[in-house]
Amino acid sequence: MSVTDQPPSPQPPAGDPREALHDRIAADSLTTRRDYLRIVATVSGGLAVGGLGVAGGILPRHGDPDDAKAPSPKRIADQLLPGESLAFHYPDEEDRAVAVRLDDGTLVGYSAICTHLACAVLWRKDRGTQGELYCPCHEGIFDARTGEVTAGPPPRALPKVVLTEQVDGSIWAVGTTRSGESIEHGLCRQLSEDRPDLASRIGCPAVKGGGAEAPSLGPETPGSRS
Amino acid sequence: MTDARQSRNQEPPERPAASRPPAVSEYPEPPEYHPGSARPELNRPVHERYPQIRATSGYGDPRIRHTGPGPGAGTDQEPERSSKLTARLVLAMTVVVGQLWGLTVVIDAWMEGRTGTAWWGAGFLCLSFLVVLGLWLIDPKDR
Numbered sequence A: 001m002s003v004t005d006q007p008p009s010p011q012p013p014a015g016d017p018r019e020a021l022h023d024r025i026a027a028d029s030l031t032t033r034r035d036y037l038r039i040v041a042t043v044s045g046g047l048a049v050g051g052l053g054v055a056g057g058i059l060p061r062h063g064d065p066d067d068a069k070a071p072s073p074k075r076i077a078d079q080l081l082p083g084e085s086l087a088f089h090y091p092d093e094e095d096r097a098v099a100v101r102l103d104d105g106t107l108v109g110y111s112a113i114c115t116h117l118a119c120a121v122l123w124r125k126d127r128g129t130q131g132e133l134y135c136p137c138h139e140g141i142f143d144a145r146t147g148e149v150t151a152g153p154p155p156r157a158l159p160k161v162v163l164t165e166q167v168d169g170s171i172w173a174v175g176t177t178r179s180g181e182s183i184e185h186g187l188c189r190q191l192s193e194d195r196p197d198l199a200s201r202i203g204c205p206a207v208k209g210g211g212a213e214a215p216s217l218g219p220e221t222p223g224s225r226s
Numbered sequence B: 001m002t003d004a005r006q007s008r009n010q011e012p013p014e015r016p017a018a019s020r021p022p023a024v025s026e027y028p029e030p031p032e033y034h035p036g037s038a039r040p041e042l043n044r045p046v047h048e049r050y051p052q053i054r055a056t057s058g059y060g061d062p063r064i065r066h067t068g069p070g071p072g073a074g075t076d077q078e079p080e081r082s083s084k085l086t087a088r089l090v091l092a093m094t095v096v097v098g099q100l101w102g103l104t105v106v107i108d109a110w111m112e113g114r115t116g117t118a119w120w121g122a123g124f125l126c127l128s129f130l131v132v133l134g135l136w137l138i139d140p141k142d143r
């Protein structure tokens, strides 16, 4: 059968002439600029909805509690030697975190969820001058003392996990901060609603009657902290 | 073609007899029809089904009003309308690029706990969407 001999189509196009016209145009696979304009408008609407969703809180943040209560302190280790790190979960099971004791004895804690695409952040003692937090997925690097991004694609600093050391050397996680938030601010934000007495004891400015002493997490926590 | 016609015209006069039969056979039978040229070297294979119709002639799109042989065949017939549509498209895409940037700002603000900023950013995204919607609604049927 040659190309020109075509079998009679099973259904003659006796239907809506507008439909037949549409078929004919669609067969040419013309994607017109009007179509592109419609696609662009749809994408734009999706971005607007996404922005509303983000502002409304569909993205999880490290340490955001389900029940709007301040996280309770949690003992994570009996001791942590200089240069060592420890992976733990705080405050919830899905909130991965890493605690590091720097060589000079400073104790720091961070969320171990990369702010780029949520890979696991690792402590690398051999990198940088004093070691650094390293995300292997896209070579993201965070400063070990501040959590700020020093290299790579992550857009924000790592959220901190506030750690304290008791006299017996045990390490406790007592709170979290948002990305880029100071420890004092984060602790005060979490404590001021739930436990105003404790908040005023560590000198939160928003709580009236706050003690004059510098924020030091109370008398029972003499250990150094980040 | 001319060669073929001449050669065909030359042959028939020999056939009619002196006694003339009725009018039916007065004219010779037409020669057998062969598409293409009588000169075989001109009959190169043509793969398109309708080789006379060029791809640029707007074939199949009945919305094309004026095109066809002559200068400008197959090109845009209404450049003003067309460029206005292109301008709308470019503006809309620029706004969408701005929205992509705005979304990163909103996410950063939310993650850093600046909820107020995040809501302002979301408002910006919605306004941008209204702008794009307006650009589309100027003439949604334009092509």
Ligand code: FES
Pocket: A114, A115, A116, A117, A118, A119, A135, A136, A137, A138, A139, A140, A152, A153, A154
């Ligand atoms: S996920 Fe950590 S750098 Fe991309």
